[in-house]
Amino acid sequence: MLPILQIGPLAIQTPGLILLLGLWTGLYLSEKYAVKKDMDPGVLYHLVFWALISALIGARLSYIFEYSQAFIANPLSIISINPTLFNWWAGAACALIFSLWYGQRQNLDFWLTLDLLTPAFATLSLFIGIAHLASGNAFGSESNLPWTIELWGKRRHPTQIYEIISSVVVLGIVFGFINSKKPLSKGILFLMYLVLTSSSKLFLEAFRGDSQMIGDFRLAQWAAWLCLAVGLWFLGKRMIPGMIKDFNNENTQDQ
Amino acid sequence: MIQFSRKFWNILTFTILLTGFLWIRYTATHFGPGTNGKTPAPHQGFLAPDFTAQSLSGEEVSLSSLKGKPVLINLWASWCLPCRKEMPALEQIYQDYRGEGFTILAVNATNQDQIEKVNTFVKEYQLNFLILLDENGEITNAYQLSAFPTSFFISADGIIQEVVIGGPMSEALLRSRVEHLLEISKSEAP
Numbered sequence: 001m002l003p004i005l006q007i008g009p010l011a012i013q014t015p016g017l018i019l020l021l022g023l024w025t026g027l028y029l030s031e032k033y034a035v036k037k038d039m040d041p042g043v044l045y046h047l048v049f050w051a052l053i054s055a056l057i058g059a060r061l062s063y064i065f066e067y068s069q070a071f072i073a074n075p076l077s078i079i080s081i082n083p084t085l086f087n088w089w090a091g092a093a094c095a096l097i098f099s100l101w102y103g104q105r106q107n108l109d110f111w112l113t114l115d116l117l118t119p120a121f122a123t124l125s126l127f128i129g130i131a132h133l134a135s136g137n138a139f140g141s142e143s144n145l146p147w148t149i150e151l152w153g154k155r156r157h158p159t160q161i162y163e164i165i166s167s168v169v170v171l172g173i174v175f176g177f178i179n180s181k182k183p184l185s186k187g188i189l190f191l192m193y194l195v196l197t198s199s200s201k202l203f204l205e206a207f208r209g210d211s212q213m214i215g216d217f218r219l220a221q222w223a224a225w226l227c228l229a230v231g232l233w234f235l236g237k238r239m240i241p242g243m244i245k246d247f248n249n250e251n252t253q254d255q
Numbered sequence: 256m257i258q259f260s261r262k263f264w265n266i267l268t269f270t271i272l273l274t275g276f277l278w279i280r281y282t283a284t285h286f287g288p289g290t291n292g293k294t295p296a297p298h299q300g301f302l303a304p305d306f307t308a309q310s311l312s313g314e315e316v317s318l319s320s321l322k323g324k325p326v327l328i329n330l331w332a333s334w335c336l337p338c339r340k341e342m343p344a345l346e347q348i349y350q351d352y353r354g355e356g357f358t359i360l361a362v363n364a365t366n367q368d369q370i371e372k373v374n375t376f377v378k379e380y381q382l383n384f385l386i387l388l389d390e391n392g393e394i395t396n397a398y399q400l401s402a403f404p405t406s407f408f409i410s411a412d413g414i415i416q417e418v419v420i421g422g423p424m425s426e427a428l429l430r431s432r433v434e435h436l437l438e439i440s441k442s443e444a445p
Binding site for chain 2: 003004006011013063066067069070071073074076077078080082084085136139141142152153154199202203206207209210216217218221222224225228229232233236239
């Protein structure tokens with residue numbers, strides 16, 4: 001655990017730094033993939049940049065509405081750079097709505113854009129795991145297994161390590177598909193990533209010690225199950241015609 | 256061929272989703288939520304580690320004696336610039352919410368500070384909340400202090416609701432968090 005990186009008088013929040021690094025690395029890899037696909041990488045940068053700006057604005061505005069009395073007393077805090085004055089769920093919703101609107105306005109191909117962003121998503125997932133390890137968040141439930149770690153007063157499942165390992169595997173599979181010589185139908189790469197990530201989330205969430213519960217159930221598991229269902233449904237719809245097309249092409253070439 | 260592929264995919268999808276559903280059901284009954292609320296640890300969702308320290312005026316104060324009240328523990332030092340900057344906001348919040356049972360324990364890391372400077376600091380900022388002296392670093396160790404200032408927002412049941420590392424915290428941030436603490440405390444009241 002290394003929540004703070006002390007450089008002289010500067011105390012840098014390590015998890016935030018790791019997330020920024022993850023975003024930068026992910027975007028760099030997505031840009032390279034876009035070039036490989038003969039696409040303009042600038043389109044991705046603009047999309048991500050404006051999505052982030054809309055997320056920040058949406059997250060702050062939502063927080064202001066939630067605690068309006070606090071901001072009426074201190075209006076200058078509206079522009080405070082403090083990262084805890086945000087409602088990140090509202091920010092994510094704003095970024096999603098903005099991205100859909102921007103994509104439609106710029107005539108971006110929906111599935112191709114998601115494919116191009118997949119290296120960024122997969123890389124960011126890995127860095128989120130590393131950020132969790134640095135902060136001690138997303139910790140595991142109590143256990144006596146031999147590989148448990150001492151954290152927050154108990155021996156626990158090293159869920160942050162599980163998260164990193166599963167992200168590395170998913171990242172490896174994503175890059176395996178990217179570097180494969182067989183072309184993929186549009187959307188397959190993203191949907192593969194979605195199915196793999198939601199499967200691992202569904203499985204690993206059970207070992208978390210800080211899950212948000214609804215009754216006896218973990219909310220994140222249901223969300224992952226839903227994402228898995230959506231991913232599998234779209235994957236089936238998009239992959240089966242592609243498989244048949246490839247099969248027919250191969251047969252034609254053989255003749 | 257088309258029918259076979261679709262059929263195969265449908266069976267595969269159904270099997271994966273059913274396995275996922277069964278895993279959710281199984282882990283709901285066999286993997287419990289744990290004992291976070293009963294284990295003392297300086298992290299969100301855990302019981303705030305108890306301590307006893309002497310205040311600047313000489314009285315002994317323990318955290319457990321404040322159970323039933325929402326508390327903000329602020330770890331600070333007089334030489335820390337962000338600590339200095341957030342003190343007026345802390346005082347203002349204390350004045351505004353003390354009537355509702357809210358308390359601030361400003362724990363000075365006295366083992367990294369000088370008592371004369373602490374006294375001057377408190378007079379300079381006209382602080383009215385409790386200033387506790389952590390003379391041997393026991394509290395900063397128990398709360399795993401990694402940077403000054405660090406603040407722990409604790410609800411009336413003694414559970415840490417949020418940890419803010421670094422500062423200065425704005426008055427709006429403090430106000431919104433304290434209101435949240437008071438809301439939780441009211442909802443938990445019998």
